[in-house]
Amino acid sequence: xxxxxxxxxxxxxxxxxxxxxxxxxxxxxxxxxxxxxxxxxxxxxxxxxxxxxxxxxxxxxxxxxxxxxxxxxxxxxxxxxxxxxxxxxxxxxxxxxxxxxxxxxxxxxxxxxxxxxxxxxxxxxxxxxxxxxxxxxxxxxxxxxxxxxxxxxxxxxxxxxxxxxxxxxxxxxxxxxxxxxxxxxxxxxxxxxxxxxxxxxxxxxxxxxxxxxxxxxxxxxxxxxxxxxxxxxxxxxxxxxxxxxxxxxxxxxxxxxxxxxxxxxxxxxxxxxxxxxxxxxxxxxxxxxxxxxxxxxxxxxxxxxxxxxxxxxxxx
Amino acid sequence: xxxxxxxxxxxxxxxxxxxxxxxxxxxxxxxxxxxxxxxxxxxxxxxxxxxxxxxxxxxxxxxxxxxxxxxxxxxxxxxxxxxxxxxxxxxxxxxxxxxxxxxxxxxxxxxxxxxxxxxxxxxxxxxxxxxxxxxxxxxxxxxxxxxxxxxxxxxxxxxxxxxxxxxxxxxxxxxxxxxxxxxxxxxxxxxxxxxxxxxxxxxxxxxxxxxxxxxxxxxxxxxxxxxxxxxxxxxxxxxxxxxxxxxxxxxxxxxxxxxxxx
Amino acid sequence: xxxxxxxxxxxxxxxxxxxxxxxxxxxxxxxxxxxxxxxxxxxxxxxxxxxxxxxxxxxxxxxxxxxxxxxxxxxxxxxxxxxxxxxxxxxxxxxxxxxxxxxxxxxxxxxxxxxxxxxxxxxxxxxxxxxxxxxxxxxxxxxxxxxxxxxxxxxxxxxxxxxxxxxxxxxxxxxxxxxxxxxxxxxxxxxxxxxxxxxxxxxxxxxxxxxxxxxxxxxxxxxxxxxxxxxxxxxxxxxxxxxxxxxxxxxxxxxxxxxxxxxxxxxxxxxxxxxxxxxxxxxxxxxxxxx
Ligand SMILES: Nc1ncnc2c1ncn2[C@@H]1O[C@H](COP(=O)(O)OP(=O)(O)OP(=O)(O)O)[C@@H](O)[C@H]1O
Ligand SMILES: [Mg+2]
Numbered sequence: 001x002x003x004x005x006x007x008x009x010x011x012x013x014x015x016x017x018x019x020x021x022x023x024x025x026x027x028x029x030x031x032x033x034x035x036x037x038x039x040x041x042x043x044x045x046x047x048x049x050x051x052x053x054x055x056x057x058x059x060x061x062x063x064x065x066x067x068x069x070x071x072x073x074x075x076x077x078x079x080x081x082x083x084x085x086x087x088x089x090x091x092x093x094x095x096x097x098x099x100x101x102x103x104x105x106x107x108x109x110x111x112x113x114x115x116x117x118x119x120x121x122x123x124x125x126x127x128x129x130x131x132x133x134x135x136x137x138x139x140x141x142x143x144x145x146x147x148x149x150x151x152x153x154x155x156x157x158x159x160x161x162x163x164x165x166x167x168x169x170x171x172x173x174x175x176x177x178x179x180x181x182x183x184x185x186x187x188x189x190x191x192x193x194x195x196x197x198x199x200x201x202x203x204x205x206x207x208x209x210x211x212x213x214x215x216x217x218x219x220x221x222x223x224x225x226x227x228x229x230x231x232x233x234x235x236x237x238x239x240x241x242x243x244x245x246x247x248x249x250x251x252x253x254x255x256x257x258x259x260x261x262x263x264x265x266x267x268x269x270x271x272x273x274x275x276x277x278x279x280x281x282x283x284x285x286x287x288x289x290x291x292x293x294x295x296x297x298x299x300x301x302x303x304x305x306x307x308x309x310x311x312x313x314x315x316x
Numbered sequence: 317x318x319x320x321x322x323x324x325x326x327x328x329x330x331x332x333x334x335x336x337x338x339x340x341x342x343x344x345x346x347x348x349x350x351x352x353x354x355x356x357x358x359x360x361x362x363x364x365x366x367x368x369x370x371x372x373x374x375x376x377x378x379x380x381x382x383x384x385x386x387x388x389x390x391x392x393x394x395x396x397x398x399x400x401x402x403x404x405x406x407x408x409x410x411x412x413x414x415x416x417x418x419x420x421x422x423x424x425x426x427x428x429x430x431x432x433x434x435x436x437x438x439x440x441x442x443x444x445x446x447x448x449x450x451x452x453x454x455x456x457x458x459x460x461x462x463x464x465x466x467x468x469x470x471x472x473x474x475x476x477x478x479x480x481x482x483x484x485x486x487x488x489x490x491x492x493x494x495x496x497x498x499x500x501x502x503x504x505x506x507x508x509x510x511x512x513x514x515x516x517x518x519x520x521x522x523x524x525x526x527x528x529x530x531x532x533x534x535x536x537x538x539x540x541x542x543x544x545x546x547x548x549x550x551x552x553x554x555x556x557x558x559x560x561x562x563x564x565x566x567x568x569x570x571x572x573x574x575x576x577x578x
Numbered sequence: 579x580x581x582x583x584x585x586x587x588x589x590x591x592x593x594x595x596x597x598x599x600x601x602x603x604x605x606x607x608x609x610x611x612x613x614x615x616x617x618x619x620x621x622x623x624x625x626x627x628x629x630x631x632x633x634x635x636x637x638x639x640x641x642x643x644x645x646x647x648x649x650x651x652x653x654x655x656x657x658x659x660x661x662x663x664x665x666x667x668x669x670x671x672x673x674x675x676x677x678x679x680x681x682x683x684x685x686x687x688x689x690x691x692x693x694x695x696x697x698x699x700x701x702x703x704x705x706x707x708x709x710x711x712x713x714x715x716x717x718x719x720x721x722x723x724x725x726x727x728x729x730x731x732x733x734x735x736x737x738x739x740x741x742x743x744x745x746x747x748x749x750x751x752x753x754x755x756x757x758x759x760x761x762x763x764x765x766x767x768x769x770x771x772x773x774x775x776x777x778x779x780x781x782x783x784x785x786x787x788x789x790x791x792x793x794x795x796x797x798x799x800x801x802x803x804x805x806x807x808x809x810x811x812x813x814x815x816x817x818x819x820x821x822x823x824x825x826x827x828x829x830x831x832x833x834x835x836x837x838x839x840x841x842x843x844x845x846x847x848x849x850x851x852x853x854x855x856x857x858x859x860x861x862x863x864x865x866x867x868x869x
Contacts, residue, residue, distance in 0.1 A: 119804070119849065120849070123850050127847065133839065134840065168436055169430065172440060173419070176420055180409050189395075275689060277681070286663050286675065
């Protein structure tokens with residue numbers, strides 16, 4: 001079948017990319033700095049794509065994604081450091097608990113619309129952060145020491161899983177229901193779509209992968225602190241989605257790659273980075289509010305233009 | 317038949333703050349009927365549709381569909397019970413293709429789960445294939461299959477209206493509510509629309525409630541007409557009776573009944 | 579009398595929230611924009627006051643006035659450069675732009691000045707009065723006086739003056755106001771000017787009362803003031819005042835009961851409860867979306 005064929009093409013490409021990069025790492029062409037950047041890129045793509053499902057596909061403006069990142073980071077750190085269980089299990093637990101947090105946050109807030117929803121998610125993210133700040137078990141404001149376990153291979157595997165799940169979800173009747181909500185919630189409702197259910201589902205899946213990203217993130221930096229998961233972190237993730245184009249998965253991926261590289265170079269100039277980020281955000285909103293890619297996908301440029309049936313990437 | 321109407325609206329009303337947009341509204345629709353709902357601007361016609369479809373919950377009265385009480389149900393549940401609608405101001409899924417617009421209406425008729433879609437189980441493929449085939453069949457009936465890959469927002473106005481009806485039908489209704497389907501259409505398009513409405517009514521065994529300002533259309537296709545004014549039902553009867561009804565003439569304030577309203 | 583003491587502390591904090599909340603509410607009322615940069619206007623107000631007092635050697639009132647003028651100009655500039663183009667875009671595009679503007683102000687300021695905090699000079703003689711056994715500083719009294727005067731002034735402008743009438747007309751229906759010959763652009767700019775001036779005043783008052791200011795000081799009070807505005811019913815001026823005082827008192831009570839670390843969480847919990855159960859706030863009316 002055509003779709004299955006596409007899936008194997010995608011996997012082949014994925015394996016080729018992996019092999020090349022792994023080769024560059026083992027032959028030490030890529031030093032530690034490059035490898036680190038690659039891991040950060042993978043984490044950021046996971047974050048971008050998971051938020052893309054919520055904002056770009058379902059049209060629900062959550063600006064508190066860092067809250068779920070924090071849940072994932074802390075849960076995974078507890079699993080490895082306090083319970084001494086293996087890292088992959090910690091990642092899974094991070095995703096599951098973040099998804100539960102997403103469910104708890106999503107059910108009451110997703111009834112709200114537009115900017116009210118945005119503010120409520122921001123509020124919840126702050127509450128999550130303050131909860132960690134007040135739990136002595138995870139070190140309070142000083143944070144928690146975490147051993148460095150994240151490597152390129154596991155980040156890449158997590159990234160692939162994220163992409164496959166979110167693309168497959170998007171290109172199904174369920175993803176279509178979410179896009180319908182984005183396009184016109186009242187009409188979606190009138191077409192028999194349980195809008196609340198699908199908003200919550202998208203939110204929970206998004207939170208799950210944000211949690212996984214949190215697990216990778218925590219085990220990549222030796223220490224996690226509540227201060228790293230504030231509003232600015234949510235903003236960093238938001239900008240990937242907004243810049244890439246609301247509704248474009250490849251746009252989110254591209255801008256995550258691009259901005260991660262930019263901020264790696266500006267690592268020692270935090271203010272400059274923030275000035276550039278905020279200028280990008282303002283200029284995109286003023287002059288190209290649909291983002292760089294709009295709702296198009298990168299694959300649209302290769303296939304004939306008429307063939308794009310659905311947003312969110314090709315069928316896998 | 318008349319003992320068991322398909323839709324029974326009993327003394328329904330709603331308030332928006334101080335405004336009684338609809339009050340004490342009663343209407344019976346039997347299986348297979350085509351009834352027109354007319355009235356001056358702001359009379360409360362669209363509000364009646366919103367009450368029927370669960371967009372607003374009535375503050376008074378009851379609505380029975382197929383013998384089941386449906387007031388207070390959320391819109392998606394009402395749709396699944398078999399009532400679907402079009403909107404006065406077209407509400408298509410603009411960025412989506414014509415085909416996807418119709419597929420979305422099939423959503424609740426398909427059964428493959430989120431799980432099977434994510435892991436691409438065979439059920440996903442068969443489910444999606446079925447949705448696609450049925451949607452294309454529908455588009456053919458509405459002569460829209462040649463534009464199926466076009467984005468809905470890029471269709472000309474008349475086709476957008478037709479797509480909205482196609483989409484409403486794809487949801488599998490027993491009762492179809494059409495809110496000014498001919499608004500903004502030229503006489504030729506209106507004529508085609510009238511034929512289409514008669515056709516789908518027979519083809520799908522539908523009951524239809526139609527809001528329309530175009531009197532020619534209403535008088536031409538409806539067996540019975542209800543007239544609303546200031547939220548109140550002021551007349552109900554055959555087109556002939558309505559045409560002569562003094563209250564209707566008064567409500568339209570000298571406007572000749574039968575005149576077109578743009 | 580511990581509780582009376584806390585009540586007065588709450589009122590002082592609340593009047594700062596209320597002054598900032600007024601700007602949020604006025605702007606939201608007129609263009610439906612959550613002006614995230616409002617907290618940063620407040621910060622610029624605090625620094626202008628600092629500069630006026632310590633460098634220009636001005637006394638309290640002239641410093642307050644200068645801060646208000648600078649902030650008014652800043653507010654109008656932001657509106658003209660960034661927000662004006664957004665009139666026809668989605669609420670979300672507007673919100674994101676506002677977040678961008680907020681961060682831009684903060685980091686440009688840090689870029690040129692550095693992030694280090696500043697200690698506010700003492701411009702007012704510090705006396706303490708004893709009221710019902712609670713110690714009330716002269717500053718608290720002054721803060722309350724200034725806040726009340728500014729609020730009365732604002733009520734006067736909104737309800738008695740021609741520009742106030744124009745503001746209310748534009749908030750009610752922009753297109754109709756335009757047809758009636760009201761200059762909508764100017765009215766919106768003036769709304770920004772007034773709201774920003776109030777935030778500037780709040781900045782100076784904050785500096786004097788809490789004595790420490792820094793370039794990121796606007797974020798939390800800005801968010802809190804927004805919560806206050808939502809609490810009172812966004813778009814409603816008396817709502818912002820009541821919301822501000824209420825939030826100030828709740829926060830002080832939470833702190834005083836030994837949960838000071840949870841103070842910020844309390845505000846956000848209030849926000850979420852209000853958004854979920856009464857999104858139109860204490861004074862607002864619930865409206866159904868037209869279909
Ligand atoms: N959500 C709402 N909130 C407040 N008032 C409303 C709401 N929806 C409708 N109304 C009011 O109810 C009245 C009836 O409106 P409705 O849209 O039902 O009229 P209509 O008969 O469909 O008119 P038209 O021919 O112009 O479509 C109007 O006065 C309208 O302003
Ligand atoms: Mg209507």
